[in-house]
Amino acid sequence: MTVVFECVHDNRRHLGTGVPDDGAPLLLHPLGDDTLAGLLRGTDGSPEAVSAVLAERGAPVEVPAAERHRVRMLPPLLPDHPGDALVSGFMMTHNVKVDAEVPDQPNWFVKGLGDVLKVSGEPLRVPGDAVAVCEEAEVVLVYTGDELGVPRYTGYTFGNDVTDIGRFKRHPGHLSYAKLCDAGVAPWLHLGPPPRSVTGEVTVERDGAPVWKGPFTTGTDALHYDLPTMMSRLFAHEALHRPGRTHYVYIGADRGSFHAGFRTADGDRVTIDVASHGVRLSHTLAWTGRPQAGPGREGAP
Template sequence: MPEPAPIPMSATLAADEALARRRRAGERVLSMAAGEIGLPVLPVLRERLAAAAAENAYGPVAGSPALRTAVAGYWERRGLAVDPGLVVAGPGSKSLLFALLLAIGGDVVVPVPSWVSYAAQARLAGARPIPVPIRPGQGGVPDPDRLREAVVAARAAGQDPRVVVVTVPDNPTGTVASAGTVRRLADTARELDLVIVSDEIYGDLVYDTSEPAVSPALHAPERTVVTTGLTKNLALGGWRTGVARLPDSEPGRAPAGNALLSGFMGTHKKKWGGETAPEGGEFTPPKWFFKGFGDWVRLPGEALNVPARPVALIEEPEVALVYVNDADGTPHYAGYTFGNDLCDIGLHRQDPGYNPYCKLCDTALTPWLFLGPPPRTVTGRVTIVRDGATVWEGTFDCGDDALYYRVQDMADHLFTFPAVRRPGLVNYVLLGADEASFHDGFRIADGDRVAIDVKSHGVAFENQVRYVSPAPSATPAAAPAPAAAAAAPERVATV
């Protein structure tokens, strides 16, 4: 992915700051910059929000089942049938829009004129915005004929447009594209194999309801993402609540298992006498391991299950890089997070051939994505608590500067293998860990709580280790050996 370009301050935010300065100076101003209604919160809604204030536990990444079902009902009441499994919630529709551009990849077609953040987000994601004018009175939707011309020309020039962003109803023109224009846009996007990202956050604020806004998802459900939120129609901008409806197709319905968790071994400098790989030398890749699928990952606060009789467990605070494969299988780096790769190092040391078994322990990953390149410095502290008392503490260092290998070399080599370049696959790649409690002679026990404080990044999380006894085997015993006389069945001649 190209390097992100420097992005100036949003024109909307710059205008808001200028207006705030004038208000502080005593001037009376009317803001026509930010899309904020300025009305008080509805009393019944305020009560519901206040009642949920105590719900502070981590929830499902895509949103709670109740929320996703309610959002699907919202769209269904407006004529768009939606499976709750295709709904994703996030901290505002703006962040969801940006995440979509990162996940889909490629260059982005934006209508002219359009909300200032579309082009800025495309540039921030390392893509190039491709401006396409609207038709008169059809704001928010690029002219379908000019869209076709622009995409064909861009691809001939070596660009890679994959997304067209539309706004229905439109910001900033305040117009609503006709049903015919939206249908032609959907047909053109299908012809050009473009994903449609339809920003419909103003959908409930149409003045003339005789011609309601029509979503492109009605005409191209298999390639349309719809985003909305509570900011506009319910005046809840500060609550940052957004939702997205993913395409009603196989990529949109990708199971949680469509993610791969893996990592590298023996990468820390301490395992190489403090040295780093020589510059310019031939790259010899480190050992790699398969850790599990996406739905094997545990969140902070959840138990980390391990076999009931481990030899010797070790906690491993690590950086996890996140890559999202596009429809062609090309991996796109999205950012990084942190995790605890718990494993049975004692089993590995008994026999390195047992390493796949030793990795069959749960791993925790934090639910935050840090944007930007892999971190050079990551430092923190591990605390292990048993029966309410701290029984071991130690520091760790696991950033790029702490590794023997260069991160780019390791990642480039990993993605030479087709198995990790499957279309739509998300790869979580663990970079390698510092020495930990095991190397200090400590042994983790059932019920211990492992707390990891990544002080360099302000992230702290904790998980309890849980030994799990095996269930009785469901495999039947082998059949007894046949008697010698019956070993060779009688052959019957057929005509």
């Protein structure tokens, strides 16, 4: 399977392939005036097709391992304007979370626009009045609107759908509020069908020491619902159609630290090791300031 990524080096966007090993140099191809989405649109996503596109761009630039800190990874296919990307997802999709009384389509939610996506090393912001925050290790499907605006599947990556699960548990009708936290995302875009089986481990560190660990299983085999049906029903809504818009859809998670009785805190570092696919995401949780009083808030009409 082909894996591609986009990054910024010397203030210019570049394209790379594969999931690079820690401490290895990077081979990067300048994108110039092109976009990764545009380049991929002209291929079938196969290794041969991607290699042919790269060959047309000339010799790659090698960034030594000692200078990798100068390279800023980007979420896959992130548009220049964050308003041209929509981050959303489904809840209660996995067999371990679903009981007999379920609808034929799981609840869908919006997390925000493209600026809520954070790659490893960037903090994940949660509201200052969050009740109980939990990580959610997930597969993330990436779609791009075609010339008519219809979202077309491009590939998948992995992410952390940070959620104020305590707010949702306290009032299920507040799911939409509970999801308005940042989302971790890996920069590596896998150009293939959504994975059937994904396994790994979550580690939460506090003051530099592990305080909770737990395994997770996800992928299409773990879903209670048929994924193609879920997505076709979602994107049947024309309100989501816009040419060039990138959609990042989180498809749900296994049980996590909250279900094990653990409570995260401000400053905790959450690392998701997707062992089955050689991908790691690591972020610090950051509680933001509490909302200020004003129109539409405390006592306002």
